[in-house]
Amino acid sequence: MNNLIEIKGVRHAYTTADGPLPVLDGLEIAVPEGGFVAVVGPSGCGKSTLTRLVAGLMMPDVGEVWLHGERVKGPRSTVGMAFQNPVLLEWRTILQNVMLPLEIVPTKLSRKEQKERARYLLALVGLEGFEDKRPSELSGGMRQRASLCRSLVHKPEVLILDEPFGALDAFTREDLWQTMHKVKEAEPFTGVLITHDLRESIFLADQVVVLSGRPARTQYVLDVPNTGPRDLEHLYTPEAAEMLAVLRHQIEVAQGRAPVEEGVA
Ligand SMILES: Nc1ncnc2c1ncn2[C@@H]1O[C@H](COP(=O)(O)OP(=O)(O)OP(=O)(O)O)[C@@H](O)[C@H]1O
Numbered sequence: 001m002n003n004l005i006e007i008k009g010v011r012h013a014y015t016t017a018d019g020p021l022p023v024l025d026g027l028e029i030a031v032p033e034g035g036f037v038a039v040v041g042p043s044g045c046g047k048s049t050l051t052r053l054v055a056g057l058m059m060p061d062v063g064e065v066w067l068h069g070e071r072v073k074g075p076r077s078t079v080g081m082a083f084q085n086p087v088l089l090e091w092r093t094i095l096q097n098v099m100l101p102l103e104i105v106p107t108k109l110s111r112k113e114q115k116e117r118a119r120y121l122l123a124l125v126g127l128e129g130f131e132d133k134r135p136s137e138l139s140g141g142m143r144q145r146a147s148l149c150r151s152l153v154h155k156p157e158v159l160i161l162d163e164p165f166g167a168l169d170a171f172t173r174e175d176l177w178q179t180m181h182k183v184k185e186a187e188p189f190t191g192v193l194i195t196h197d198l199r200e201s202i203f204l205a206d207q208v209v210v211l212s213g214r215p216a217r218t219q220y221v222l223d224v225p226n227t228g229p230r231d232l233e234h235l236y237t238p239e240a241a242e243m244l245a246v247l248r249h250q251i252e253v254a255q256g257r258a259p260v261e262e263g264v265a
């Protein structure tokens with residue numbers, strides 16, 4: 001199998017006081033090794049639920065999630081996660097926060113090597129010199145950079161990012177997009193990025209999956225032709241404008257605000 005992540009026919013409903021709430025209904029996503037897939041869809045359609053299934057924090061009612069040819073049945077140390085809110089521990093320094101997963105996941109690294117790895121990652125994202133600061137001494141963008149280092153420190157095969165840049169201002173977000181490309185080159189991973197920013201999806205990912213409204217199914221898949229690092233100018237090309245128009249239309253369909261065209265799944 002060439003796909004490192006495979007989500008096959010996944011259906012899931014939450015049990016609520018008002019009865020079952022169907023959230024995912026026929027999800028199909030495949031990410032090849034080294035691939036980076038962005039998932040976009042209306043608010044509340046089930047994107048964060050999808051990340052929990054891939055991370056093995058929850059099992060789907062129906063369907064399967066496979067990572068590297070093995071069916072996911074529980075949490076795995078080969079997965080790293082980063083979220084919109086970085087939740088760094090204030091009583092630890094930035095370096096100690098980045099090293100946290102190494103205290104949980106078994107590692108062959110000595111304490112000295114662990115520190116070296118954390119320092120290397122912090123330098124990679126531009127946080128050299130901030131190792132001994134506390135989280136509250138950093139800006140939102142810097143905290144998100146530190147959170148990214150923490151999600152990568154144990155060399156996960158799979159990185160799941162759930163709206164990691166959602167709370168940042170536009171310029172900081174664009175800086176972080178470029179940092180992401182740099183990080184992916186230096187520390188290759190197979191990624192799933194949840195985002196509601198269509199520009200972010202085509203700038204970072206090599207495939208964009210649009211989910212329908214809840215219960216979510218895979219509504220549309222767009223292949224982004226430029227893979228690997230790209231600069232922000234790419235977002236101002238006619239090709240990018242066309243991709244964004246297609247995605248925007250698909251989101252409107254998902255929200256029930258535009259009719260489904262014939263021939264579109
Ligand atoms: N633990 C839970 N128990 C019951 N319902 C839940 C639970 N978690 C999420 N939901 C519901 O499931 C639906 C999907 O939630 P989810 O967080 O996956 O959506 P999302 O696509 O990530 O939304 P957003 O774009 O706002 O982050 C929502 O209606 C939410 O209220």
Ligand SMILES: [Mg+2]
Binds near residue numbers: 047048049
């Ligand atoms: Mg969410």
